[in-house]
Amino acid sequence: MLTFDPAGLTSLQRDGDACVVCHKKWPRPRVRVGRLPDDTTVHACDDCAEALLPVVPRRGDRQLTARGAPKESRSR
Numbered sequence: 001m002l003t004f005d006p007a008g009l010t011s012l013q014r015d016g017d018a019c020v021v022c023h024k025k026w027p028r029p030r031v032r033v034g035r036l037p038d039d040t041t042v043h044a045c046d047d048c049a050e051a052l053l054p055v056v057p058r059r060g061d062r063q064l065t066a067r068g069a070p071k072e073s074r075s076r
Helices: 046-052
Strands: 031-035 041-044
Touching: 031 046, 041 046
Parallel strands: none
Antiparallel strands: 031 041
Protein backbone atom coordinates (compact mmCIF):
# COMPACT_ATOMS: atom_id res chain seq x y z
CA MET A 1 0.00 0.00 0.00
CA LEU A 2 1.26 3.51 -0.80
CA THR A 3 2.24 5.98 1.93
CA PHE A 4 1.19 9.60 1.40
CA ASP A 5 2.77 12.71 2.93
CA PRO A 6 -0.01 14.50 4.85
CA ALA A 7 1.69 17.89 4.36
CA GLY A 8 0.65 17.89 0.70
CA LEU A 9 -2.99 16.97 1.37
CA THR A 10 -6.02 19.02 2.35
CA SER A 11 -7.95 18.22 5.51
CA LEU A 12 -10.74 16.73 3.36
CA GLN A 13 -8.25 14.40 1.68
CA ARG A 14 -6.68 13.39 5.00
CA ASP A 15 -10.13 12.65 6.46
CA GLY A 16 -11.21 10.53 3.48
CA ASP A 17 -13.85 13.02 2.32
CA ALA A 18 -12.06 13.88 -0.95
CA CYS A 19 -9.99 11.91 -3.44
CA VAL A 20 -6.32 11.89 -2.42
CA VAL A 21 -5.35 12.54 -6.08
CA CYS A 22 -7.93 14.79 -7.78
CA HIS A 23 -9.77 16.32 -4.77
CA LYS A 24 -13.15 15.07 -6.05
CA LYS A 25 -15.68 15.04 -3.19
CA TRP A 26 -18.78 13.52 -4.80
CA PRO A 27 -19.40 10.68 -4.99
CA ARG A 28 -17.37 10.21 -1.83
CA PRO A 29 -14.16 8.31 -2.63
CA ARG A 30 -14.36 4.75 -1.35
CA VAL A 31 -11.34 2.91 -2.71
CA ARG A 32 -8.53 2.60 -0.13
CA VAL A 33 -5.31 3.36 -1.95
CA GLY A 34 -2.83 4.09 0.80
CA ARG A 35 -2.03 5.30 4.27
CA LEU A 36 -0.64 8.30 6.08
CA PRO A 37 2.40 7.79 8.33
CA ASP A 38 0.02 7.50 11.33
CA ASP A 39 -1.74 4.53 9.60
CA THR A 40 -4.87 6.53 8.69
CA THR A 41 -6.18 5.23 5.36
CA VAL A 42 -6.59 7.54 2.38
CA HIS A 43 -9.12 7.04 -0.39
CA ALA A 44 -9.39 7.75 -4.10
CA CYS A 45 -12.25 7.99 -6.57
CA ASP A 46 -12.72 5.03 -8.91
CA ASP A 47 -10.87 6.68 -11.82
CA CYS A 48 -7.80 7.69 -9.80
CA ALA A 49 -7.71 4.40 -7.90
CA GLU A 50 -7.48 2.52 -11.18
CA ALA A 51 -4.34 4.49 -12.04
CA LEU A 52 -2.76 4.01 -8.59
CA LEU A 53 -3.41 0.37 -7.79
CA PRO A 54 -1.54 -2.49 -9.47
CA VAL A 55 -3.45 -4.66 -11.89
CA VAL A 56 -4.29 -8.02 -10.33
CA PRO A 57 -4.38 -10.87 -12.85
CA ARG A 58 -7.82 -12.38 -13.17
CA ARG A 59 -8.31 -16.01 -12.43
CA GLY A 60 -8.24 -17.96 -15.64
CA ASP A 61 -5.94 -15.57 -17.51
CA ARG A 62 -3.27 -17.50 -19.35
CA GLN A 63 0.31 -16.97 -18.26
CA LEU A 64 3.19 -16.88 -20.70
CA THR A 65 6.33 -18.99 -20.48
CA ALA A 66 9.82 -17.49 -20.83
CA ARG A 67 9.55 -18.05 -24.60
CA GLY A 68 6.25 -16.19 -24.81
CA ALA A 69 4.13 -19.29 -25.45
CA PRO A 70 1.03 -19.77 -23.30
CA LYS A 71 1.32 -22.26 -20.45
CA GLU A 72 -0.98 -25.21 -20.76
CA SER A 73 -3.67 -25.45 -18.12
CA ARG A 74 -3.53 -28.65 -16.07
CA SER A 75 -7.11 -28.45 -14.82
CA ARG A 76 -8.79 -30.37 -17.63
